[in-house]
Amino acid sequence: MRLSTVILPVRPWHSGGRDEWLRAEQLGFHTAYTYDHLSWRTFRDGPWYGALPTLAAAAGVTGRIRLGTLVTSPNFRHPVTLAKELMSLDDLSGGRFTLGIGAGGQGFDATALGQTPWTPKERADRLGEFLPLLDRLLTEPSVDAEGAFYSAVEARNIPGCVQRPRVPFAVAATGPRGMRLTARYGQAWVTTGDPKIFETGTPEESREALRLQLEQLGKICAEAGRDATELEKVLLTGFTPDRGAPLESLDAFVDFAGRHIELGFTEIVVHAPIPDSDFASDPAVFERIATEAPAQLAGVRPA
Numbered sequence: 624m625r626l627s628t629v630i631l632p633v634r635p636w637h638s639g640g641r642d643e644w645l646r647a648e649q650l651g652f653h654t655a656y657t658y659d660h661l662s663w664r665t666f667r668d669g670p671w672y673g674a675l676p677t678l679a680a681a682a683g684v685t686g687r688i689r690l691g692t693l694v695t696s697p698n699f700r701h702p703v704t705l706a707k708e709l710m711s712l713d714d715l716s717g718g719r720f721t722l723g724i725g726a727g728g729q730g731f732d733a734t735a736l737g738q739t740p741w742t743p744k745e746r747a748d749r750l751g752e753f754l755p756l757l758d759r760l761l762t763e764p765s766v767d768a769e770g771a772f773y774s775a776v777e778a779r780n781i782p783g784c785v786q787r788p789r790v791p792f793a794v795a796a797t798g799p800r801g802m803r804l805t806a807r808y809g810q811a812w813v814t815t816g817d818p819k820i821f822e823t824g825t826p827e828e829s830r831e832a833l834r835l836q837l838e839q840l841g842k843i844c845a846e847a848g849r850d851a852t853e854l855e856k857v858l859l860t861g862f863t864p865d866r867g868a869p870l871e872s873l874d875a876f877v878d879f880a881g882r883h884i885e886l887g888f889t890e891i892v893v894h895a896p897i898p899d900s901d902f903a904s905d906p907a908v909f910e911r912i913a914t915e916a917p918a919q920l921a922g923v924r925p926a
Contacts, residue, residue: 624880624920625890626913627654629693629859631663631897632672636680640672643895644681648688650913655681656693656723656892659700662731665901675708682716689719693859693892694795694813696727697749699736703778706760709790710780718785723813724757725795726750747800748772754792754804761789793857802840806847811855811890812840815862822864829863830882837887857890858883861902869893870904873911877919885926 628647634640647655659674678690690712695705713720726746727733733740741749752770759766760780768775784790793811796802797818805812817824817832824832837856844851860869860879869879870893880891894902896909 624884624888624917624923625653625855626651626880626917627656627689627857627890627892628652628895628913629656629658629892630895631666631902632657632674632677633666633670633897635670636672636677640677641680641684644688645684647895648685650910651917652688652913653890654689654691654721654892655685656691656721659692659695659723660730660732661699661735664730667731675712678712678720679715682712682719685719686717687719689721690716691721691793692723694723694725694793696725696732697746697753697772698727698732700753702753702757702760702773703775706757706778706780709761710784713784713786713790716785720786721791721793721811723793723795724750724754725813726801747798751800751804754794754808758789758792758808793855797836799839799843802843803847805840805854806844806849806851809854811857813857813859815859818862820864821862824864826863826865829865830886833858833883833888834886855890856888857892858888859892861894867902867904870908870912872908873915876912877916880916880920881923884920884923887925 630643630647634643644655657674657677662671674692681690709722729740749772752772756768756773760778761784764779764781766775766778791810792808793813794805794809795813796805797814814836816829820828820832841851865879869876896902896904896906
């Protein structure tokens with residue numbers, strides 16, 4: 624089981640931000656991710672820094688921990704410029720970068736460039752074109768493409784990624800279209816659970832919804848000729864009916880994580896504490912989870 628963390632880009636680099644990334648490595652987390660947004664929900668009126676520059680800075684002060692976005696979306700990105708930045712981040716990190724990517728949603732990112740918010744179908748259509756083009760841009764030295772939404776003319780990415788054939792893609796998807804993209808292009812699959820039961824559901828209902836998602840992913844992979852066991856299955860916590868309860872104690876987290884590992888998840892991601900926010904938690908408990916939970920969960924296997 625991999626235990627990873629999300630560090631939201633809300634602290635200035637020289638006033639706590641740098642130390643937080645260093646501490647994540649010291650605590651032994653597998654990966655430290657950050658959200659790739661222009662702003663996000665309750666943090667809208669406070670500090671919020673850019674994901675890719677933050678990850679570049681983190682690459683320069685760490686040496687072991689993997690780094691990544693969770694997740695990037697087409698809302699304000701273009702495959703051509705993003706590919707160049709990803710290739711550079713992979714180089715800066717010495718091949719430690721993972722791209723979390725999804726269709727995005729409504730919110731600040733969806734309108735910051737002046738566009739009308741896309742419907743769920745439009746977001747899925749765009750991701751369906753964005754991801755294949757990004758795959759080409761990161762694996763071919765020069766790309767020409769003309770699509771309905773994204774085009775490239777002699778877009779060059781030489782020498783390519785440190786990781787071969789390219790940086791890994793962790794695709795966030797809960798529906799069949801996104802899961803088909805995962806089966807075709809992903810090295811990992813990401814979910815936050817079933818948003819329809821976040822407010823009113825129970826932990827038991829959430830686990831059943833996740834079991835059905837994993838089952839659907841397995842079927843779609845089989846249809847695509849892909850072995851679903853090749854994919855890492857990543858659960859980003861904090862968005863199931865349990866909310867912050869798993870971070871209330873070491874025992875609570877071990878119970879929560881163990882139940883989800885038994886479902887088939889191979890990576891659990893927890894948010895680094897942010898006081899007075901939706902992600903407030905006890906830093907001492909968070910550090911115990913990072914340092915003690917992996918050993919306690921080592922023997923847990925999918926049921």
